[in-house]
Amino acid sequence: xxxxxxxxxxxxxxxxxxxxxxxxxxxxxxxxxxxxxxxxxxxxxxxxxxxxxxxxxxxxxxxxxxxxxxxxxxxxxxxxxxxxxxxxxxxxxxxxxxxxxxxxxxxxxxxxxxxxxxxxxxxxxxxxxxxxxxxxxxxxxxxxxxxxxxxxxxxxxxxxxxxxxxxxxxxxxxxxxxxxxxxxxxxxxxxxxxxxxxxxxxxxxxxxxxxxxxxxxxxxxxxxxxxxxxxx
Numbered sequence: 557x558x559x560x561x562x563x564x565x566x567x568x569x570x571x572x573x574x575x576x577x578x579x580x581x582x583x584x585x586x587x588x589x590x591x592x593x594x595x596x597x598x599x600x601x602x603x604x605x606x607x608x609x610x611x612x613x614x615x616x617x618x619x620x621x622x623x624x625x626x627x628x629x630x631x632x633x634x635x636x637x638x639x640x641x642x643x644x645x646x647x648x649x650x651x652x653x654x655x656x657x658x659x660x661x662x663x664x665x666x667x668x669x670x671x672x673x674x675x676x677x678x679x680x681x682x683x684x685x686x687x688x689x690x691x692x693x694x695x696x697x698x699x700x701x702x703x704x705x706x707x708x709x710x711x712x713x714x715x716x717x718x719x720x721x722x723x724x725x726x727x728x729x730x731x732x733x734x735x736x737x738x739x740x741x742x743x744x745x746x747x748x749x750x751x752x753x754x755x756x757x758x759x760x761x762x763x764x765x766x767x768x769x770x771x772x773x774x775x776x777x778x779x780x781x782x783x784x785x786x787x788x
Contacts, residue, residue, distance in 0.1 A: 595624035595669050599756060604783035607669075607757065610662040611778055614643040617661035626668050631658060639698035639713045650690055653724070657695040660716045662778040666757035667718065670776075674753035675723070682746045685725040691732075693719040693773050702769065711760070717777035734772040737764045755787035762788055 585591035586600025593606040610617040614630075621628050627648030635641045643660040650671050659667070671690070679687050696715040700707050711717035722732035736743040751763045751774060759780030764771045766788040779785070 593620050595665060608781040610665055614661050617665055620665055638709045641714050644715060653689050653691050657692055658715055659695045659718055663716055663718055666778060670754050670757040675750050678746055678749050682742045683725060685727040687723045688726045689724040690720060691722040693721050711777035711779045720774040721772055733764060756783050758782055759785035
């Protein structure tokens with residue numbers, strides 16, 4: 557084959573690959589770092605980067621919630637010092653108990669993705685029922701880590717964390733970490749799998765495997781990049 561023909565063939569091959577790549581990215585926005593994040597899309601190569609970009613940008617984050625048809629109520633800024641909360645909202649989707657907690661938008665985005673893409677499918681698969689209510693222990697607490705007088709401030713100080721104690725299923729069953737975490741049954745497997753899945757939506761995930769202080773709850777926060785932080 558003459559040299560000019562080989563160059564033309566190579567150029568056409570490269571062009572075809574570029575076009576195929578463009579079509580793939582359009583059809584799979586979860587892999588496209590430039591495509592707007594939609595929480596209804598499956599997770600992809602770019603999802604953790606997009607979730608990370610929502611930290612500290614409430615306006616962009618709220619736009620993602622609206623684009624994803626997630627009901628929420630934005631709340632005015634409050635607090636001062638290390639416990640000042642400029643980023644504050646409540647979700648209007650999954651019922652929480654004992655109340656709808658206030659959280660940062662990036663925690664809300666991670667929570668919505670985790671609940672819809674992980675918790676509900678796993679509940680149906682392993683427990684035969686969807687989750688009707690999430691039992692939570694709180695999001696905001698103006699304190700340092702573990703309530704100490706010195707040291708790092710907790711992500712709870714700005715509502716950038718949530719503690720989950722259990723789930724109530726649509727069939728009435730109640731799944732609790734304190735009782736069911738170590739069980740070698742469907743409830744125990746469910747809790748372990750939803751913990752592992754949460755590591756793709758939150759920057760830090762701590763469970764009863766971490767220490768005794770978390771024996772009765774999962775701690776989720778967005779202090780780090782989802783998929784690259786602590787996951788225990």
